[in-house]
Amino acid sequence: MPEIIPFNGILYSPELLKSASELICPPYDVISAAFQQRLYGSSPYNAIRLELPLEADPYSAAAERLAEWLQGGELQNDSVPAIYPYFQTFEDSDGVSHTRCGFFAAMRLYDFSEKKVLPHEKTLSGPKADRLNLFRKTKTNISGIFGLYADESKTADCLMKAFTESHEPIVDAHFEGVSNRLWRITDPEIVGQFQQSLQDRAVYIADGHHRYDTGVNYRNERAAANPSHTGQEPYNFILTYLANIHDEGLLIFPIHRLVHSLEGFDAALLKSRLAEFFTVTELHDRAALKAFLDGEPSSYAYGVVTSGMVLGICLKTDPKPLLDPARPEALQRLGLVLLHDLILFRLLGISQEAMAKQSNLTYVKDDREVFDAIDSGKVQVGFVVKPTTVEQVLSVSETGEVMPQKSTFFYPKLMTGMLFNPLD
Structure with missing residues (x-):
C-alpha cells in the first residue's frame, strides 16, 4: 500500500463543533450556485467559505479566511499526529440503514505509473487548474480524496470499530440525512497496527481524481522550489479517506x-x-x-x-x-x-x-x-x-485503463469541514 502516516489535523474549535452540522459542506464539484448561497447562510464559519468561496478571487479569499480562523481560534491544530476514523450512517432509497466505515490519514503521493495508487475514471483539465490554485494559496488540503483498498480480514475495520465503541466522537454532524462522526486515534501502537495491516495493498481512487492529480502537481512544484527537499515534507502527502471494499456499508449508486x-x-x-x-x-x-x-x-x-x-x-x-x-x-x-x-x-x-x-x-x-x-x-x-460494482472498479483500475467519465457515484460524499490537512 502507499505509505500512510498520522498527521496533525486542523479542526474546528470544540465550541464551534457543538453546532458541527452548520459547518460542513459537500465537495466543490457537487455544489450548485444556489446551494453555495444556502451554505453561506448556514454559518459564518461553514467550510464552503474555504472550499468554494464566493469572492472574485476565491483562492486568496480562502487563504485569508483560513489564516484568520486559525489566528482567532475558530480552527485549531491538533498537537499530536493522529489518524481519524470517519463513519457515515445513511439510508438507501429503500429505507435500509447503512454505515460506511473508514479513516482519514495522510497518504504519500505517487505517480500513477508506480501502480501504488490507481485511478478508475477520466479527469478534466479545468477542475485540476482550479484546485491547484487553491492548494497554492491555502497550502492546505481543504477536502480529501476517497480511496479504496481490499482486505478480506478487515483488520483495520476491527481496530476502528473497537476504538469507536469505547470513545465519543470529536465531531458529530448531520447533513441532508447523513450522520457524520469523526474520532481521533493518537496511540502510536494502534496507528502502527493500522499501517502494518494495510501494507502491500494498492489504493484505488473512488472519488477525488482531480484533487489527487492536483496533489501530485503541487508536490512537484514545491519539491522543485525547495533546495532542501527530502521527500518527508507534508506536501508529499495528501489528505485521504480510506475504506475497505469489503465494508458492508460501501455502496455505489448509478x-x-x-x-x-x-x-x-x-x-x-x-x-x-x-x-x-x-x-x-x-x-x-x-x-x-x-x-x-x-x-x-x-x-x-x-x-x-x-x-x-x-x-x-x-x-x-x-x-x-x-x-x-x-x-x-x-x-x-x-x-x-x-x-x-x-x-x-x-x-x-x-x-x-x-x-x-x-x-x-x-x-x-x-x-x-x-x-x-x-x-x-x-x-x-x-x-x-x-450501478457499477466495486469489483468492476478494481478490475478496470488494475488494467491501467479508466472507465468512461461519470461511471460511479460513491454515496454518500465525504463532507468537507470534518478536518483539514496542512501542507506546510
Whole structure:
C-alpha cells in the first residue's frame, strides 16, 4: 500500500463543533450556485467559505479566511499526529440503514505509473487548474480524496470499530440525512497496527481524481522550489479517506445519462434500431423499469425513457463484435462502455468529443430525474443504468485503463469541514 502516516489535523474549535452540522459542506464539484448561497447562510464559519468561496478571487479569499480562523481560534491544530476514523450512517432509497466505515490519514503521493495508487475514471483539465490554485494559496488540503483498498480480514475495520465503541466522537454532524462522526486515534501502537495491516495493498481512487492529480502537481512544484527537499515534507502527502471494499456499508449508486439537442432525433427510429441488438420490453412506468433492471442479471441491460415510452432493453447478441477489441476485457464487461460505444456513438451519432464536452449529454444520479427531465421536454431520451460494482472498479483500475467519465457515484460524499490537512 502507499505509505500512510498520522498527521496533525486542523479542526474546528470544540465550541464551534457543538453546532458541527452548520459547518460542513459537500465537495466543490457537487455544489450548485444556489446551494453555495444556502451554505453561506448556514454559518459564518461553514467550510464552503474555504472550499468554494464566493469572492472574485476565491483562492486568496480562502487563504485569508483560513489564516484568520486559525489566528482567532475558530480552527485549531491538533498537537499530536493522529489518524481519524470517519463513519457515515445513511439510508438507501429503500429505507435500509447503512454505515460506511473508514479513516482519514495522510497518504504519500505517487505517480500513477508506480501502480501504488490507481485511478478508475477520466479527469478534466479545468477542475485540476482550479484546485491547484487553491492548494497554492491555502497550502492546505481543504477536502480529501476517497480511496479504496481490499482486505478480506478487515483488520483495520476491527481496530476502528473497537476504538469507536469505547470513545465519543470529536465531531458529530448531520447533513441532508447523513450522520457524520469523526474520532481521533493518537496511540502510536494502534496507528502502527493500522499501517502494518494495510501494507502491500494498492489504493484505488473512488472519488477525488482531480484533487489527487492536483496533489501530485503541487508536490512537484514545491519539491522543485525547495533546495532542501527530502521527500518527508507534508506536501508529499495528501489528505485521504480510506475504506475497505469489503465494508458492508460501501455502496455505489448509478449515474444515468440524459441526451438532448440532437438534430432529427426520432424515438420510434431509435426503438427499431435498438431491437437489432437488444430484446425490447415495453414498460408502464418507473416502478416497472426498476423491477426490470433489478431482475436482469446482465450488465448490458438498460432503461430507455422518451416522451410517452418506457423501455427495458437487454443485449441479445455477443457483445465482443460490438466493442473495441483493443480494450481490456475488464472494460468490455462494463455496461456503460457498451452504452457509450453502441447506443450513444453508433446509434445516436454522439462523438467521443461531444461526450467529453457534454455537448449532447448530461448526467443525473436519481432515476426520478430522468423521468422529470423527459416530462419537462428539455431532454430527448434518458438512459437508466445499473450501478457499477466495486469489483468492476478494481478490475478496470488494475488494467491501467479508466472507465468512461461519470461511471460511479460513491454515496454518500465525504463532507468537507470534518478536518483539514496542512501542507506546510
